[in-house]
Amino acid sequence: MIVYAGAIVVLFLFVIMLLGVDRAQNLELSILPIQRWAALVFAAGSLVILGALIVVVNEPVTGAEAMGGTASGDENVRLLARSLFSDHVYAFELTSLLLVIAVIGAVVLARKPKDIQSATIEEPGNN
């Protein structure tokens, strides 16, 4: 939650302010008129289905076993940590790796492009 509100949303805000994306989209300029109607169909259909499922289905469907109890309050965090570091430790490590890659990728992407001239001059042994 903190991660989300603090980091990601703020990041979005930074980018929006950087790029000045605030004008509303001109809806009449849509190249594909069918798109709007298809989106409408999707929206309506999804709401109907999901609503129906929520209302109708009362017992568990897949019958999978619970992974561990959920207690309210402090117990929650402990159980979560236990689950993360024992049952899902591989996924946990992989996600940390993923974050590192994402950071590196972002740094590379955000660089201003160098000229090609300076790139070749920097090679050793080239005079």
Add this chain to the structure above:
Amino acid sequence: MEITTGWYLVLGALLFVIGGTGLLIRRNPLVMLMCVELMLNGVNLSFVAFARQLDDIGGQTVVFFVLVVAAAEVVVGLGLVVAILRRQPGATADDLSALRG
């Protein structure tokens, strides 16, 4: 009026649908990314609601991972969006249509 799990699920569904519709309609890549975030969060809410209802910590674990991956994705995605929009301020998702048949 008691607030049961169903309410949370409905909210999650609403978030998901609004995000999905927005993704299909909007052209600005930044806005589309935000819509993707909306969808992911709608799903997260559903997971948490179920975790609470079924007394299963697995739901929260999933949310944990979804959040991490979403964060990584947003980072890279925004980097890309910045790089593209820096070059071409008016770029939209409709600019790529070279693969039309």
Add this chain to the structure above:
Amino acid sequence: MVELVWLVPTLPLFGFCLLLLTGHLLGEPRAGWIATIAAGASFVVTLVVFVGLLGKDSHGGERSYEFILFEWLPAGSLKVEAGFLVDPLSITMALFVTGVGALIHLYSIGYMHEDPKYSKFFLYLNLFLFSMLMLVFGNNLVVTFLGWEGVGACSYFLISFWHERDSAATAGKKAFVTNRVGDWGFMIATFAIWSALGTVTYTEISHSPAMSAATGTAVSLLLFVAAAGKSAQLPLYVWLPDAMEGPTPVSAMVHAATMVTSGVYLLVRMNSVLTDDALLVIAVVGGATALFAALCAVAQHDIKKVLAYSTISQLGYMFLAIGSGAYVAAIFHVITHAFFKALLFLGSGSVIHGMHDEQDMRKMGALRVAMPITAGTFIVGWLAIAGVPPFAGFWSKDEILLAAWEQKNIGPLLWAVGLVTALLTAYYMSRQVILVFFGEQRWEEDVHPHESAWTMTAPLCVLAVAAIAGGAINLPLIKDWLVLEHFLEPIFHHPHHFSSGTATKIVLAIISVVAGLIGISIATLVWLMRRIPSDNLEPEFLENAMYVDSTYARVVGGVGTSSFQKTADFDAEVVDGTVNGVGRLVTKVGQLIQPTQSGYMRNYAVGVAIGALAIVVVLAWGLLL
């Protein structure tokens, strides 16, 4: 020694291939000699195989030998091999085919002298010999059909050999197309036989149980259609007179001695399948053809056309014999006819050659002085065909007339038709001999007829000897002298026995001889001694062959062509239209679907979204219900 049978068709095939590749390099006359040697060698090997076959029966074993080269068409329960069957019937046919064929090859060396397409002629002749031998030696209907089609194709090539002449090219096409009608009959009969008996091999067919009467008659009649096409019976005879456009050796070989007898061979080979009703039809058609052709021959002026109609008439005799059940008589006549008809054709070729390509008999006369050998041999041939004893033709024709007399339904009528035909045959052949070799000379001043080279006269002499002595293979006087009949006996399940007493036989023989002599004397009176005026004896009606041919042309050209055109249009519009329409439909559907490939990622996203929605609906359906 019997195993060498595979060499017999292979030698002319080898000659064909060799001449195909190197013919124009070898040139005249080497190409001709190569072809003749191939044909002659084939004859020698046939003799060897014949001797080997004779040796096979020495201790009551079966006198037949099947040699399978390879399995040609294995298709489910249908087994067609490329095989040879050596039995008395096929070896008899092969003997005279290769023998007469070799002589005609030799003759052609002289006849085709200085023709620009010399080597091409010989390669066609060799190919023809190969096809005919495949036809005769095949051990099942399909191999025979291969040979059947082959001889038809070679006949086309050879008839239109001088294709620069429009009439020759047309005659070739006419022969091929008319033959095709017969081929249709052959094919349908083969299919029917396979469907009824489950086999197409001759040995198995002859040992199969009989088919139902209706199927048997249908198959027999279809086989007869095939034979009528190939052997020029009514109504499919029209190609033979036109086929005289080809060089004379072709007329001798293909249209007298060999190809046209393949129809007779087919029916004799399939004798176990022929039903009595079909046999009656065959006899009637054969007799009618014989009479019709003899009438037409009476009024012809071209030396080769007389012989063409004579061939049709004699073939009618053979079918008359088959229809009366006397298969041996038919084969006997095939052999003797091959001798004397080839002799007559080669003789006429010699005359044409000597008269520098003049074919109209009205411009000949008194040629016996200028061309003695030709005249002598031609006269031998004439006596043979007229049925004068002891020449070969008398014995075979007499046997046919006897068989016709004994035919159980309309015997005496058939015999009468045969007798009248014999009279007419004697008449028109005598007319021909007199017009060509006797009387006053009627040719123009600048024409100098001369005797032909030895390559042409030698075959004539050999054939003349055969025409004189050929009857010896089946003399009816003493039982032991019926050599041919005994030889061919294993072929037939129900061998034909003449039921008349000796007295009847002698009376009938005398009557036919008298008829022949009457014909000869009428011709002598009219043409030689000029006692009776000849004006009324060559009506235009007969000269134009009773307008049968022109009627065909009018029907096919008029009504026929428009119905053919309609069929073609139907094919082009409906059948092709459907096929093309399917293609157009596919293109249209593609064009309809094309907008989905817009290239816009958001469209694809819509597709994904709605697809996912659909999947959820499907999966949740069970839960919701």
